[in-house]
Amino acid sequence: MNGIGFVKGMLVTLRHFVNTYVDDLRYGFRKYSPDVDNFETRQGTKAEGAFTVQYPEEKLAMPERFRFVPFLVVNDYDHPEAPGKDWCTSCGICAKVCPPQCIWIVRSNDPVTGRPVPEPEAFFIDIDICMNCGFCAEFCPFDAIKMDHDYELSSYDRTTNHVFDKQKLSKEFKYWKTIAPTRAVEEMQARGGWEHKDAQKAARRGGADAGKDAKREEVRARKAEAAAPTAAPAAEAVAEAPKPAAEVKAEPAAAPAAEGARPWEESHDQREARKQAALARKAARAAKKDG
Amino acid sequence: MVLTAPDPNKVGTIEDAIADLKAAFPNDVSDDKREGYGGVIVSADKLLEVASYIRDTLKFDYLSSATAVDYLGEGHHSNDHMEMVYHAYRTTGGSALVFKAQTDREKAELPSLVSVWRGADFQEREAWDLFGIRFKGHPNLKRILMWEGFYGHPMRKDWKEAFYESEHKPFDSRWPEGHVYRAEELNVFGSNVKYPSDIDLSRLTDKSESDLYTGFGLGVDMTHMTDENGIQTDELVVNMGPHHPSTHGVFRMVMRLDGETITHLEPVMGYLHRNHEKIGERNTYLHNIPFTDRLDYISSMGNNHGYVLAVEQLLAKGAKYTPPTYRTEVLRVLMVELSRIVNHLWAIGFWLNDLGAFFTPVLYFVQERERILDFFEAVAGSRMMCNYMRFGGVFADLPERIKSTMNLMNDRVRDFDTMQFLQEMINERIPRTIDELDEYLTNSDIVQSRSKGVGYLSAEDAINFSAAGPLLRGSGVAYDIRRADPYSIYPELDFDVAVQHEGDMYARYMVRLIEMRESVRILKQILPRLEYTKGESVTSSFAYSGKIPLGEAYGRVENGKGELGYYVVSAGDKKNTANPWRYHVRAPSFINLTPLGHMCRGTKVADVVAILGSIDIVLGETDR
Numbered sequence: 073m074n075g076i077g078f079v080k081g082m083l084v085t086l087r088h089f090v091n092t093y094v095d096d097l098r099y100g101f102r103k104y105s106p107d108v109d110n111f112e113t114r115q116g117t118k119a120e121g122a123f124t125v126q127y128p129e130e131k132l133a134m135p136e137r138f139r140f141v142p143f144l145v146v147n148d149y150d151h152p153e154a155p156g157k158d159w160c161t162s163c164g165i166c167a168k169v170c171p172p173q174c175i176w177i178v179r180s181n182d183p184v185t186g187r188p189v190p191e192p193e194a195f196f197i198d199i200d201i202c203m204n205c206g207f208c209a210e211f212c213p214f215d216a217i218k219m220d221h222d223y224e225l226s227s228y229d230r231t232t233n234h235v236f237d238k239q240k241l242s243k244e245f246k247y248w249k250t251i252a253p254t255r256a257v258e259e260m261q262a263r264g265g266w267e268h269k270d271a272q273k274a275a276r277r278g279g280a281d282a283g284k285d286a287k288r289e290e291v292r293a294r295k296a297e298a299a300a301p302t303a304a305p306a307a308e309a310v311a312e313a314p315k316p317a318a319e320v321k322a323e324p325a326a327a328p329a330a331e332g333a334r335p336w337e338e339s340h341d342q343r344e345a346r347k348q349a350a351l352a353r354k355a356a357r358a359a360k361k362d363g
Numbered sequence: 364m365v366l367t368a369p370d371p372n373k374v375g376t377i378e379d380a381i382a383d384l385k386a387a388f389p390n391d392v393s394d395d396k397r398e399g400y401g402g403v404i405v406s407a408d409k410l411l412e413v414a415s416y417i418r419d420t421l422k423f424d425y426l427s428s429a430t431a432v433d434y435l436g437e438g439h440h441s442n443d444h445m446e447m448v449y450h451a452y453r454t455t456g457g458s459a460l461v462f463k464a465q466t467d468r469e470k471a472e473l474p475s476l477v478s479v480w481r482g483a484d485f486q487e488r489e490a491w492d493l494f495g496i497r498f499k500g501h502p503n504l505k506r507i508l509m510w511e512g513f514y515g516h517p518m519r520k521d522w523k524e525a526f527y528e529s530e531h532k533p534f535d536s537r538w539p540e541g542h543v544y545r546a547e548e549l550n551v552f553g554s555n556v557k558y559p560s561d562i563d564l565s566r567l568t569d570k571s572e573s574d575l576y577t578g579f580g581l582g583v584d585m586t587h588m589t590d591e592n593g594i595q596t597d598e599l600v601v602n603m604g605p606h607h608p609s610t611h612g613v614f615r616m617v618m619r620l621d622g623e624t625i626t627h628l629e630p631v632m633g634y635l636h637r638n639h640e641k642i643g644e645r646n647t648y649l650h651n652i653p654f655t656d657r658l659d660y661i662s663s664m665g666n667n668h669g670y671v672l673a674v675e676q677l678l679a680k681g682a683k684y685t686p687p688t689y690r691t692e693v694l695r696v697l698m699v700e701l702s703r704i705v706n707h708l709w710a711i712g713f714w715l716n717d718l719g720a721f722f723t724p725v726l727y728f729v730q731e732r733e734r735i736l737d738f739f740e741a742v743a744g745s746r747m748m749c750n751y752m753r754f755g756g757v758f759a760d761l762p763e764r765i766k767s768t769m770n771l772m773n774d775r776v777r778d779f780d781t782m783q784f785l786q787e788m789i790n791e792r793i794p795r796t797i798d799e800l801d802e803y804l805t806n807s808d809i810v811q812s813r814s815k816g817v818g819y820l821s822a823e824d825a826i827n828f829s830a831a832g833p834l835l836r837g838s839g840v841a842y843d844i845r846r847a848d849p850y851s852i853y854p855e856l857d858f859d860v861a862v863q864h865e866g867d868m869y870a871r872y873m874v875r876l877i878e879m880r881e882s883v884r885i886l887k888q889i890l891p892r893l894e895y896t897k898g899e900s901v902t903s904s905f906a907y908s909g910k911i912p913l914g915e916a917y918g919r920v921e922n923g924k925g926e927l928g929y930y931v932v933s934a935g936d937k938k939n940t941a942n943p944w945r946y947h948v949r950a951p952s953f954i955n956l957t958p959l960g961h962m963c964r965g966t967k968v969a970d971v972v973a974i975l976g977s978i979d980i981v982l983g984e985t986d987r
Contacts, residue, residue: 077806084803085723112777115737117787123730125775133767133776135741137759164538169907171650173534176541188539196543205653205750210758211907219744235543253768343544350540 088121095121104129136252139206139219141199141236142166143243147268158242159216159268161190166208166217174201175208182291183298186357189291190270195238200230214269215259221251380421380460387420388413395463399680399914399933402448402461407473410464411500414449414479423451423460425842426480426829428917428928428949429487431494435468435520445471445496448930450917454826454840456847459917466496475501482829485957493518493640508633508986514558517638524641531942532646598626601968605634609717609972612982616959616971623967628960632953635986643946648674648754648911651946655929656748658948659984661709662702664739665922667752668695672850673918673929674754678905680912687755690899692852693892694757697785698739698749699920700882700889704793705732706923707875710833710979711800714872717976718813724803731796734788741765741781756903761893782893789886797879805876814868818962818974821866828958831951832925833878834978837871839864844921858885868977910941924979925951948987952980 096103099110104126111130115123125132145159167175180193208217220243227233245266249256265272381403385392391409395402405413417423428450435443445466450459466473475498476483487498488507495516498504505511515522526546528534536542604615613634619627639658643651655670656663678684687695709732712725736746742761743751751758765779804810820830825838835842843860845853861877863870911933919928928949933940955978963971 075808077811078808081803081807084727084799088727111775112779115775115777116779117734117784117792119734123733130775133769135737135762135765135767137742137744137762138740138767139744162539165907167538167541168533169649170533170537171646171653173532173537175537176543177538178541179539194541194543196541198543198545203653204745204748206744206758207649207653207907231545235545251768254762254766340548343542346542350542354540 091121093121134221134223134251136255138221139204139209140223141202141204141220141225142197142206142208142217142241143220143247144195144238144241145216145218145245145248146242148244148246154271156242156244157268158191158238159214159245160192160195161214161216161270162188162192162195163190163213165211165213169207169211171205171207172201172203174198174203180295181357182294184294186360192238195241197236197241198234199225199236200234215263216268218248218252377458377460380417380423383421384413384417384460387416392462395461399677399912401915402459402463404463404465407464407466411474411476411479413462414476417451417460417462418479421460422455423453424826425452425454426450426476426482427452427459427831427919427926428930428947429476429483429490430930430947430949431490431496431518432932432945433468433494433518433520434934443468445494447473447490447496448915449476450928450930452848454842454847456842458848461917471496472499473497474499475504477501480829481824481827482954482957485954486829489953492516493638495519506633508636510633518641524638530645532650596621603971605631610975611713611980612985614975614980614982614985616975618963618968618971620968623969625963625966625968625971628963628971630956630959632956632982633986635982637987639948639987640946643948644943646943646946647908647941648943649905649907649909651943652752653748653750655948656750657983658950658987659706659922659924659927659952659981660747661981662699662706662923663747663749664695664698664702664743664751665706665920665927667749668699668851669918669920669922669927670929670931671752671754671918672920673916673931674911676916676918677911677914677931677933678754680914682910682912684755684909685904688896688899688901689852690760690893690896691756691901693889693896694761694901695752696851696853696856697886697889697893698743698751700885701735701738703882703923704879705735706979707833707879708732708796708800710923710976711804711872711875714868714973714976714979715804715810717973718810720809724800727803728796728800731793734792738765738784738788753903754905754909756905757901760901785893786890789883789890793886794880794883797876797883801876805873810872811869813970813973814872814977815865816867817966817970818868818977819866820958820962822864824958824961825866828961829954830925830958831955832921832923832979833861833871833874834925834955834958836860836862837874838866844919844926848919850918850920856885856888858882868973871977871979908941911943913940915945919949922951924981924984925955927951948984950984950987952978952982952984953987956980956985 095114099114102110103114113119115125147154147157147159149155151157162177162179164177164179167173167177174197176194176196176198177192178194180189180191181187182189204219206219209219260266263269263272267275381394384403385394388405388409391406392403392413395404426449428448430448432446432448434446445468447464447466449462449464451462452459464473471494473496475487477487477498478500484501484503485507487496487501488503488505490496491498491501491504492506492509493516506513509517517524526549528536599620601618601620602615603618604610605613607615610616615631615634617629617631618625639654642654646654651670652667655666658666675684675686679686708728709725712728715724716722739749739751740746743749743758761781763781765777765781765784767776767778769776820828820834820838822839824830825835825840830838839862841860841862844850845858846860858881859877861874861881863873863877913933915930915932917928917930919926921927926949930945930947930949931943932945934944959975959978962974966974
């Protein structure tokens with residue numbers, strides 16, 4: 073109790089204080105220059121002095137495993153065969169494994185046969201509810217949903233902007249390769265190729281694939297027909313150019329007309345009506361199955 | 364009470380203790396024969412005697428957890444009843460003596476055990492609050508997490524929350540007809556909210572505040588209050604919090620002061636209550652792992668660990684599952700010890716804030732924490748909400764490199780070799796920081812004069828109040844679960860239990876300091892183990908829809924803040940279930956607050972803040 077301990081403590085503070093300036097003198101203005109070579113040292117195990125990152129001028133690139141609100145993987149938009157095709161098969165595992173239950177999927181059904189088509193009709197994530205746990209990406213058997221690195225999602229109105237639909241969620245496969253190169257390669261090895269599992273299976277089957285493609289085209293055409301009365305121009309575009317790319321682009325126009333542009337803005341009655349319609353469809357399907 | 368070695372004739376295995384107990388109470392104690400259950404069932408009217416016998420004769424002096432379970436309607440437990448489950452331990456080590464008391468659901472009443480273990484105080488209040496079990500003889504049976512005037516008991520199985528959708532997740536509305544809506548837009552005051560039929564909602568008045576203050580003796584006749592000098596004096600009730608920077612969150616203390624001296628203090632909590640346990644019972648087992656991160660968010664790795672241990676105990680009762688590999692255990696210990704260091708750096712830093720060293724020390728420690736969190740981020744994907752552990756595995760092995768890639772949004776890139784990073788951290792950086800902390804504070808005159816002899820808690824009180832972690836060890840009780848009831852690979856690791864005998868704030872600080880050094884010692888032993896287990900599988904074989912066999916389990920770990928326990932019950936009409944029937948968190952931050960009033964009595968107002976800081980609470984865990 074003679075003040076020596078206190079003085080010693082102050083020396084520690086002084087050391088920290090000096091170190092901050094040593095760092096500044098060592099790097100000078102290079103500290104914040106665009107082609108930073110000292111960033112790694114300043115942020116690594118050898119760092120001394122101030123360790124602050126001057127956000128938003130400096131933005132830390134996230135490590136590969138970093139997880140933020142998920143996105144849906146789609147084929148590259150310059151993919152030779154199926155540009156922009158969803159990797160998602162709407163199997164629903166992500167929706168089931170989601171702890172806060174923020175994933176909503178509408179499975180698409182063939183309008184004539186009523187059979188499910190391996191492609192989601194609509195896909196929503198309520199990012200206000202998402203807890204960024206990464207289970208959806210971890211348990212997806214098709215590598216179709218991945219955790220993003222884009223953490224700047226704030227907006228001025230949470231009531232309308234924070235339910236992400238399929239269009240907003242979809243990102244090219246190329247993007248996943250840029251943010252997580254190592255993992256993309258690991259997953260490729262597990263899948264056996266860069267393509268989607270199903271595409272590879274189809275390729276392996278060879279001849280059989282053509283028939284499947286034709287069938288897909290047929291389903292697409294039927295879907296367009298079903299959507300035609302409500303969204304004629306868009307549907308025609310789809311029918312005339314039944315290329316997958318066109319379909320992806322047309323969907324926001326075609327599907328919302330049938331389902332309501334912003335389902336989260338609907339009134340309670342509308343929602344009820346839609347629910348009843350869905351139930352009726354379901355009952356009809358069940359009846360058909362029984363009969 | 365002098366702490367002596369227990370009578371060797373009386374100390375034996377749990378089986379001996381149970382046999383002894385049954386011999387002493389042949390008609391009132393019986394084995395719990397339900398499938399997957401253990402321990403004994405005690406008849407309610409003899410509970411108090413049995414508890415005293417367990418504490419005094421059998422020497423199970425530490426009541427770790429007391430919680431309720433509502434058995435309603437499921438086929439496996441045919442008759443509906445409420446059940447209190449107690450886990451008692453010996454502070455000399457060993458596993459739990461589990462005893463249970465059953466009562467009727469409608470007229471739920473049991474004798475209070477506060478007279479035997481004061482640590483039962485808050486836990487019984489919680490059971491009353493959430494389950495509606497009345498405890499006869501409890502000195503202060505009030506709601507603790509919900510507010511007075513709340514109608515119903517939310518943990519009861521027939522109680523439904525405001526945005527109730529269905530009994531269990533996953534919800535059917537999400538797939539395959541997942542037409543999105545925002546839960547906020549539903550009418551909260553629909554059929555889910557219950558209130559008494561005679562109440563007029565427009566004329567509601569909240570009496571809980573005035574009730575609380577009444578207990579503090581407001582309106583005392585001050586003419587009769589004179590101090591020793593014959594001067595008329597009055598006692599003052601001061602409310603501190605919930606919005607107060609020193610309470611580490613939304614925590615509130617109501618104190619009665621005589622001058623500046625505290626004569627009575629009562630903690631008020633629940634401002635961050637979200638009924639974590641109810642959410643947990645709606646969730647599947649897997650869903651709960653990321654939710655545990657949000658309890659004590661400073662050390663989420665430890666939270667994960669306790670929960671997976673509990674569920675792994677259940678899985679071991681007969682599910683098809685591969686137990687964790689050696690590397691899995693090594694990785695878990697690595698993560699948990701790193702988060703213990705993080706936790707103690709944080710605790711000491713903010714305790715100094717409370718002492719008045721405003722933010723200078725805490726920032727030095729946070730800098731070290733940053734590096735550790737960077738490591739967590741690279742391995743688990745998130746800095747704080749790690750969600751790293753799985754049943755029988757972990758999320759993923761260590762990456763080769765801690766590496767980030769430049770992209771359009773973020774341009775500052777780092778690239779380190781993971782093992783080299785860990786080696787430099789564990790061998791150089793962390794020990795250097797701890798030494799610096801030691802040099803900085805341990806001998807500081809201000810720290811010493813503020814903290815020595817303040818906030819005293821004796822060893823027997825600490826045990827009786829069910830204090831845990833540095834609070835217990837700072838009072839001279841060498842009780843560390845890693846040694847007393849070992850789990851994971853701790854038995855083969857070489858480390859000492861940090862213990863100090865003074866029982867004051869300084870002792871708790873020293874315990875944390877020593878414990879960080881011991882953690883570094885463990886980490887140094889982990890490094891070679893990481894090298895030679897390279898390549899071993901660490902992934903979990905548990906499927907997303909995995910089922911858990913029937914039974915109960917209590918998994919507990921020594922977390923930074925103390926004993927963190929998870930009581931998980933799997934029950935159902937089938938052989939196994941996808942959702943826990945009961946999911947209870949024995950939160951050290953919550954139970955360590957039980958002795959707060961006791962420790963603060965007689966101290967000055969300014970010390971209260973520091974005493975609270977020396978307990979080290981996180982409100983996410985306190986309020987759950």
